[in-house]
Amino acid sequence: MESFLQTLIAGVLLGGLYALIGIGMTLIMGVMKIINLAHGELMMVGMYIAFWMFTLFGIDPYLSVFIASPILFFLGILIQRFLINPVLKVDSILPENQVILTVGIGMVLANLATIFFKSDYRATPVSYGTSAWYLSDYWESAPFDLSLSVPWTVSFVIAVAITIALWFFLSKTDSGKSIRATAQDLDAALLMGVNVKLMRVVTFGLGSALVGAAGCLFIPIYYLFPSMGGQFTLIAFVITILGGLGSTNGAIFGGLILGIFESMTATYVGMGWAPVGRFLIFVAALIFLPGGMASLLKKKRIGK
Amino acid sequence: MKKYLPLIVLACLAVLPLVGLSSYMLHMIVLVVMWSAVGMAWNLLAGYCGQVSFGHAAYFGVGAYTSGILYYKLNISPWWGIPISIVVVTVFSFLLGLVVLRLRGPFFALATLAMGEMMRVSAENLNWLTGGNIGILIQERTWIDKTYYYYIVLAIATATFLVVKYLMQSKIGYYFVAIREDQDAAESLGIDTTWYKTIALCISGALTGIAGAFYTNYMGYIDPHIVFALHDVSIVTIMIVMVGGVATLFGPFVGAIIMVFLAELVRSIPGLGVAHQTFFGILLILIIIFLPNGIVGDFQKIKRLFKFGGACK
Numbered sequence: 001m002e003s004f005l006q007t008l009i010a011g012v013l014l015g016g017l018y019a020l021i022g023i024g025m026t027l028i029m030g031v032m033k034i035i036n037l038a039h040g041e042l043m044m045v046g047m048y049i050a051f052w053m054f055t056l057f058g059i060d061p062y063l064s065v066f067i068a069s070p071i072l073f074f075l076g077i078l079i080q081r082f083l084i085n086p087v088l089k090v091d092s093i094l095p096e097n098q099v100i101l102t103v104g105i106g107m108v109l110a111n112l113a114t115i116f117f118k119s120d121y122r123a124t125p126v127s128y129g130t131s132a133w134y135l136s137d138y139w140e141s142a143p144f145d146l147s148l149s150v151p152w153t154v155s156f157v158i159a160v161a162i163t164i165a166l167w168f169f170l171s172k173t174d175s176g177k178s179i180r181a182t183a184q185d186l187d188a189a190l191l192m193g194v195n196v197k198l199m200r201v202v203t204f205g206l207g208s209a210l211v212g213a214a215g216c217l218f219i220p221i222y223y224l225f226p227s228m229g230g231q232f233t234l235i236a237f238v239i240t241i242l243g244g245l246g247s248t249n250g251a252i253f254g255g256l257i258l259g260i261f262e263s264m265t266a267t268y269v270g271m272g273w274a275p276v277g278r279f280l281i282f283v284a285a286l287i288f289l290p291g292g293m294a295s296l297l298k299k300k301r302i303g304k
Numbered sequence: 305m306k307k308y309l310p311l312i313v314l315a316c317l318a319v320l321p322l323v324g325l326s327s328y329m330l331h332m333i334v335l336v337v338m339w340s341a342v343g344m345a346w347n348l349l350a351g352y353c354g355q356v357s358f359g360h361a362a363y364f365g366v367g368a369y370t371s372g373i374l375y376y377k378l379n380i381s382p383w384w385g386i387p388i389s390i391v392v393v394t395v396f397s398f399l400l401g402l403v404v405l406r407l408r409g410p411f412f413a414l415a416t417l418a419m420g421e422m423m424r425v426s427a428e429n430l431n432w433l434t435g436g437n438i439g440i441l442i443q444e445r446t447w448i449d450k451t452y453y454y455y456i457v458l459a460i461a462t463a464t465f466l467v468v469k470y471l472m473q474s475k476i477g478y479y480f481v482a483i484r485e486d487q488d489a490a491e492s493l494g495i496d497t498t499w500y501k502t503i504a505l506c507i508s509g510a511l512t513g514i515a516g517a518f519y520t521n522y523m524g525y526i527d528p529h530i531v532f533a534l535h536d537v538s539i540v541t542i543m544i545v546m547v548g549g550v551a552t553l554f555g556p557f558v559g560a561i562i563m564v565f566l567a568e569l570v571r572s573i574p575g576l577g578v579a580h581q582t583f584f585g586i587l588l589i590l591i592i593i594f595l596p597n598g599i600v601g602d603f604q605k606i607k608r609l610f611k612f613g614g615a616c617k
Contacts (some may be wrong), residue, residue: 037411083589092596093484093550099410101547101592103539107585115582230534234421237414272429279422280524283403286415 002144007267008260009146015259016156017217020163021232022239022251024210029245030183030204034084034098039105040232041209046072047107047213047224048117054124054219059123063160065216069209076208079105080201106229113226123223126151150265155217162213163252170248179203211236231275244295257281310442310465313557317458321451330450336521336557336564341461343544345511345558348468350542352477353504354484355405357441358413359420360539363509365427366396367516368531372440373433383411386460393513394506401505405498408487417538424532439527442520453522460518469553471507480504480546525532535581543584545592549600558600559616 021043028036049071050064059067087101094100128150135146170176180191182199190196239258243250258278265277289295317337321330342364350356371385404415427434434440435477447453471477479500482490491497519524530536540563548559566587570580595602 035414083593086593087596090593093601094350094354094356096410096413097592097596099356100542101589103542104585104588104592107535107539107581108589111582111585130427145549162579234418238418241411241414270429272425275425276422276429279418279425280381282418283415286411287403294321 002146003267004144005144007263010152011260011263012256013152013156013259014263015256016159017214017255018235018239018259019252019255020159020214020217021211022243022255023163023166023248024207024214025236026240026243026245026251027183027203027210027238028207029177030247032080032084032200032212033180034102034228035237035240036204037099037233037237038079038100038109038229039207039211039236040229040234041106041109042072042076042229043211043215043218043232044113044224044229045075046212046224047219047228049212050216050219051124051224053123054126061126061219062154065158065162065213068212068216068232070086072212073205073209076205077201079208080204084204085200100210106233108230110226119225119226121223121225126220128220131289148220151220155221159214160218162210166210167248175199175202177204214238235278238285241282242285242289246273277302306362308348309406310469312461313460313554318455321454325523327450330454332564334450334454336560337454337457337461338518338522339544339564340557340560341457341464341515342512342541343548343560344461344464344468344553345508345515346541347545347551347556348471348480348511349504349508351545352472352484353467353480353501354487355501355549356409356417356542357508358534358538358542358595359416359418359423360512360513360541361532361534362400362416362423363393363397363512364516364519364533364537364541365420365423365528367393367513368520368526369427369434369440369516370513371517371520372442372526375442376435376440377433382521383446383518385520386514387556389513389517393516396513397506397509398502400509405501405505417534420501420532420534420538424534425526427532432530437527438602439525439530440520442506442524444522446521448589456516457515457522460514465553466513467507467511472553476500476503487617490570520598543588546588546598549598549602552598555598555600559598562599 021039025036025039026035028039038082048070049068050061053059053064053067054061083101083105084098084115087098090097120171131150133148133150133153135144135148135265168176170180178189178194179199179202181192182196182203186196189199239251239254241254242257243254258281261277261281262274269277320333325333342360345363346357346360350434367385367389370389371382373378374385374388375382400419404412404419407415428437431434464486472480479490479495481495482493482495483500517529519531542562544559545556546559547562548557549555565583566583570583589599595605599606
């Protein structure tokens with residue numbers, strides 16, 4: 001029971017962070033209709049920014065969210081403007097060219113990081129890195145003891161805060177509404193006077209900024225190395241599929257499900273099998289629930 | 305002239321070892337020929353049938369491990385892996401196809417990518433069967449001289465070339481192209497699209513598997529990170545075809561020459577060697593933006609470019 005609850009808590013905390021990665025990808029997917037396979041590499045760039053800010057200037061990784069996100073925003077804009085946009089216009093045999101292009105971008109980012117920063121594993125030794133809250137400290141006669149790691153919890157709370165802020169942006173502001181309109185129906189949005197071209201650029205930047213922020217939240221609890229991006233790209237698109245393409249609400253649920261599922265596999269089947277569980281859930285989602293969580297949410301009329 | 309081009313290329317390749325190449329050079333050429341076989345197999349599925357697979361490492365790895373496991377578990381010569389892998393990989397591709405061929409376009413790409421990764425993680429964890437991360441070492445090599453290996457891989461590549469060529473001249477080939485151009489239209493014309501996609505996947509998978517089985521015999525050592533690698537197998541396969549030319553017969557061969565030698569060239573530069581994929585990535589980006597159909601596919605474009613001195617595109 002104790003280990004089950006502990007695994008569940010770990011899963012939810014992990015899921016919250018996963019959701020943030022997934023939302024970035026699902027936004028790009030919804031508006032641009034392309035799968036950004038350089039997503040994990042963008043997160044790696046965000047993590048390196050947080051790492052160097054900490055190492056050189058002693059800036060706490062959580063404060064780096066405000067530094068890494070704008071940088072990633074501009075990086076995303078540059079990538080979209082100068083690499084992806086030209087390809088959208090080019091005529092070719094295979095329509096998957098854009099996906100392959102993002103693979104190329106990811107490769108370049110990962111390998112530039114290898115050239116500049118070496119392929120060493122790195123971590124930020126923050127002072128609160130190993131501290132945790134214990135249930136028994138607050139409730140003496142607890143039947144079982146549960147612990148809550150401080151950096152995990154802080155990262156989770158910030159991830160939730162960013163998600164809520166994003167929700168406000170998307171549903172209350174004009175730009176947010178334009179982005180959603182572009183995702184829903186490009187031509188109709190164009191007719192309604194939405195600057196679709198700008199919205200695409202902004203969305204790619206926004207998606208990159210989100211994953212950059214996620215990188216900053218991950219660095220106190222995870223280690224960093226140049227080729228880590230691929231793994232997180234996979235995670236991001238599993239979440240995107242699980243949640244339903246282009247659905248932000250779905251991505252939140254997708255992230256949570258994946259986080260819980262992964263920590264359950266790690267506890268009960270074996271650490272090495274966690275990635276297999278991830279892909280099983282992905283393939284199962286593709287076959288049995290092709291619309292993702294979004295289609296379930298729609299049925300229950302909770303989502304919009 | 306054009307009709308005999310394959311024969312001329314084959315004849316040139318056949319006499320190549322007689323020129324007296326160094327063992328290192330021959331090794332490079334063996335890799336070129338092997339990768340062009342894998343590229344042709346991928347091209348059949350992706351270039352002609354339009355199903356872009358990001359997980360050809362799965363078939364390559366299953367082929368390689370068929371050979372490896374025969375040796376490791378049953379003490380049978382790994383050369384038997386080449387014929388046996390045809391059966392194993394065909395069955396494997398068929399089963400995989402039941403799942404992934406329900407999906408289209410980018411979803412298919414992602415599902416195959418996931419399958420490739422899943423195979424790698426499974427191979428890492430199934431210690432009793434695959435030896436896990438330690439991999440499988442073939443202790444006795446059949447030949448020291450690489451020339452024999454070269455002729456074997458040349459035979460495999462030639463067979464692959466012929467299979468792809470004759471398949472694409474047959475009715476099935478036209479069905480493949482119809483599916484690539486418009487799956488719904490093909491379906492409405494009475495083509496059983498799922499069935500023909502399964503055929504394309506099985507043949508492509510089996511051809512890749514043979515190359516994988518050869519790889520085990522040639523290199524003498526496999527582990528999950530080598531044969532199921534996402535970047536070094538699946539993506540490199542895609543790049544070979546993208547650079548060479550999608551849906552062309554010679555594209556994979558041209559692509560393999562460029563990629564293998566480029567990789568070797570960059571690896572030998574001190575300091576940058578670790579990051580040879582940077583150049584792959586930049587090359588891929590440039591190719592997709594400027595020559596979306598590859599060097600062979602956009603050959604006319606290149607010709608024109610040189611005629612006008614590169615002034616206009």
